[in-house]
């Protein structure tokens with residue numbers, strides 16, 4: 001068990017990639033605190049799996065777009081556990097449209113959910129009473145560095161997120177925090193349903209992926225466990241692609 005006695009907090013942790021990370025971290029011995037927002041049924045179904053595996057867990061419903069909600073969530077964690085050792089920023093919001101069609105309120109919602117939440121949760125994590133260093137992981141995507149059709153505001157928010165990870169790594173390294181970003185290739189979760197050209201996107205990805213398969217949530221979770229564990233103790237401030245070679249080809 002690589003993460004025994006660790007306290008892990010995962011935003012958007014009840015379905016998709018977040019669910020796989022929550023389960024993997026819990027199976028490695030951590031107590032996992034799973035944030036979700038709307039899909040209670042996904043949380044309930046996941047709870048059955050955690051129970052069946054004898055995992056230690058807690059669900060906290062709340063909107064991480066909102067600073068007051070983060071205050072409430074972090075206060076609950078601090079009161080019950082005293083610290084967060086592992087923070088995974090996984091929740092995402094965004095609209096898939098070109099820059100010309102983006103309404104300012106959606107940009108603000110995207111930045112608040114995808115980036116500002118990391119700022120606030122990191123500040124809370126590092127000032128909890130039993131804070132003793134730890135690992136921060138942010139889920140990013142290639143669209144933060146390259147142009148993907150209609151990915152305008154999500155990509156821009158991911159660019160800011162990657163930069164923030166580097167600044168967190170630099171500032172909190174002396175306090176024992178490592179911060180890294182994971183950049184998965186296309187992973188077939190419900191998020192893909194927002195892309196009108198989903199089938200084409202999957203086909204193009206497969207054609208251009210040297211390893212010939214899509215990245216799975218479990219692939220991402222394996223990397224997350226590694227980045228939380230001591231086996232990665234000298235890795236910080238990095239953006240790590242996990243995409244079967246897709247980002248290097250073409």
Ligand SMILES: NC(=O)c1ccc[n+]([C@@H]2O[C@H](COP(=O)([O-])OP(=O)(O)OC[C@H]3O[C@@H](n4cnc5c(N)ncnc54)[C@H](OP(=O)(O)O)[C@@H]3O)[C@@H](O)[C@H]2O)c1
Nearest residue numbers: 012016017036037038039064091092139141186187189191
């Ligand atoms: N799928 C891909 O191909 C891919 C590729 C590269 C990077 N990524 C990144 O990987 C991460 C996970 O992606 P995914 O595909 O698993 O996403 P997903 O299936 O759409 O799940 C998104 C999660 O975020 C939660 N969420 C959204 N807004 C929230 C808010 N305001 N407060 C709290 N939770 C909120 C949702 O909770 P509810 O269900 O309760 O609403 C859900 O659990 C994202 O950061 C994404 O950008 C994904």
